[in-house]
């Protein structure tokens with residue numbers, strides 16, 4: 209059972225019911241998932257390095273909503289984050305939009321996702337600047353999620369923060385003392401104010417929203433697990449095929465791990481509804497869902513090198529770019545790409 213087979217099976221029923229409401233981005237995600245490695249994206253020609261055996265394979269779609277693609281991008285992102293690790297405690301801050309806003313956010317996805325990320329980042333920067341111990345600039349990595357583990361619509365942003373700030377005026381590195389970065393309630397309050405103001409300035413009227421919003425701030429050890437968790441959903445869609453358990457021609461059952469109890473749970477929905485659940489998490493074209501800030505930003509490499517030198521960090525070797533490889537069906541030696549054809553090569 210794969211996402212692709214489900215899309216192929218339910219496509220017509222899905223389009224009949226929901227096609228009218230699909231955005232251009234969602235159409236392109238639907239087509240990509242359906243056609244990945246099936247021919248519409250062309251073929252690659254391979255030649256064995258040892259026995260000169262030739263073969264063709266269909267190309268993949270490269271779409272970030274597709275769960276067959278982009279494994280390399282995920283690995284590359286994680287390796288880039290590894291290059292910037294610091295020997296300090298890490299924190300994960302999560303800003304969530306209240307459910308009352310979800311209608312407006314769906315309607316203006318591009319603007320609202322961008323404001324969510326910007327306001328969350330700005331809130332953290334302000335807190336770090338005003339903090340009596342830190343009093344400086346943080347570095348952090350923010351990733352936008354729009355899903356819960358049950359695949360419902362739930363826009364939020366996770367931010368992984370190393371526990372220390374750079375005070376440029378004093379040329380000092382200030383480490384977070386103790387277990388605790390910032391107070392979640394205070395963050396939520398400041399974020400609420402910033403987000404509503406930004407919405408208003410963008411000409412979007414949010415309607416009634418609750419007084420209390422949610423922001424969580426927790427310690428996540430050395431940050432490794434937190435970064436891996438974020439990497440998982442960056443480029444490979446919101447569900448992996450191993451978590452799709454069954455499809456009986458009407459209903460699809462998938463499993464997910466409950467965020468609180470960490471127990472596996474299952475959810476069953478109609479095939480059409482399953483595609484709705486997947487496509488609602490499709491991001492606007494070109495939207496950058498992972499962003500680095502402060503001393504983790506690509507422009508701050510010099511600061512990062514100084515920090516790693518001061519904190520005596522052994523930087524991991526820079527990642528080497530993997531070239532595509534396929535084992536030869538005759539001699540198992542690696543085959544190499546010798547040609548790329550935009551459309552399926554005709555036999556003969």
Ligand SMILES: [Zn+2]
Nearest residue numbers: 256259536539
């Ligand atoms: Zn061979």
Ligand SMILES: [Zn+2]
Nearest residue numbers: 244269274277
């Ligand atoms: Zn694909």
Ligand SMILES: [Zn+2]
Nearest residue numbers: 353355364366
């Ligand atoms: Zn999340």
